[in-house]
Amino acid sequence: MHLRRLLPLLPAALASLLACGGDSGPPGGGGSATIAGHVVDGFGLPVAGRTVIIGSSSTTTDPSGAFSLSGVATPYDLVILAAAPTRAATVYIQLTRTDPTLPDLAAPDPPALTATVKGAISGGAPPQTTLLNRTAVVWGSPDQAFGGDYVNSSPYSIDVSWAGATTITGAVHGLQWTLDDNFTVTDYVSHGVKSGVTLSSAATVTADLALTAPLKDTISVTATPPSGHEIFERDVTLTFDDGTSIPVSGDGLDAGSLQVPVPSDIGAKALVLFRALSADGSMETDAQLSGLAPGTSGAALSLPAPARLTAPADGATGVDTSTDLVWTPVTAGVHVIFLNGTANDPSYAIVSGGSRARIPDLSAHGLGLPSGHAYDLALLAFGSYASIDAFAQTGVLPKEGPAFQTLSFSGFTTR
Secondary structure, three states: OEEEEEOHHHOOOOOOOOOOOOOOOOOOOOEEEEEEOOOOOOOOOOOOOOOOEOEEEEEEEEOEEEEEEEEEOOOOOEEEEEEOOOEEEEEEEOOOOOOEEEOOOOOOOOOOOOEEEOEEEOOOOOOOOOOEEEEEEEEEOOOOOOEEEEEEOOOOEEEEEEEEEEEEEEEEEEEEEEEEOOOOOEEEEEEEEEEEEEOOOEEEEEEOEEEEEEEEEEEEEEOOOOEEEEEEEEEEEEEEEOOOEEEEEEEEOOOOOEEEEEEEOOEEEEEEEOOOOOOOOEEEEEEEEEEEOOOOOEEEEEOOOOOOOOOOOOOOOOOOOOOOEEOOOOOOOOEEEEOOOOOOEEEEEEEEEEOOOOOOOEEEHOOOOOOOOOOEEEEEEEEEHHHHHHOOOOOOOOOOOEEEEEEEEEEEEOO
């Protein structure tokens, strides 16, 4: 799930409380359903060897990330235990899908495959990258591949990284543009693309680019932050159907109205993102509009009020596995509570579409909550999704990222 962008749901019924006391796992046992799902990493790739727990039953994911547990009552809570030596658990609350695809939020990124793309640049202005004049060459692919760099000369050379198949096919884009003193995009000088470029691991591939001046139109977007928040960042990214994304604008203005040019004849659309921060700096919210065609005007964007923990209070003491964690939910948001202690303390990620949970009692699995330890809490909400089951349909964020994301922080000390 691409939670790497940091990094969904109509809040369903309030999340049931996770198991505590002497229970060995989360609720969900004693039913008739068979849950046959998959565990994936942040790229959507299968994760093998993970312990999956529902109720008092557990199993281990196979090489394809698959698992199956029978005798489950729905809705159910599910725990994924990270592989040793990592001491971490990912907990999903109130699922009903019998075929969920669930990210292990403690899974490391898989080993990256890399290749080099190089070539000559012709046409356009002489390649240069300064504060206000940019030339970039960027790789794009429907696969989870990343590559690109600012360039100052021809020939160019960029590195591309990806995970999964040893061979991928995509496109190479070259773009030149200008910025004003606020780093807001003002014009596009030239663009060129080389499609159907195939990369293999450790290979070097040549892709020459011929740049020409594009036609241009404008887009305009007005964003409204929640009460008590001020916009502090406005980003514009050009996106293409071949999977390429090129960030072209990123200013620090607090203005809610943005009007910028977009190339109109190269197949580009715009993704516009606004970020806002609370007055005390403890909460952040962002929202984006994607797929904006050149010429779009009057688009409106409302940034949601961040999900915020209301109990226990920040700095509370005596927190244990019987303590209710309660928060203000974001409509159509999936909520993730990240709990991190110090040193070798176990960490937890609790994923919910509701507004209430408990820290799971995983002492039977060597991940019991330590006594008298300070924990930091980060509450992430992202969306939009109709339910937590809708997120569990693929377990992967859209390639262009969530429509909104909020983040808030607090902390406590355990009993």
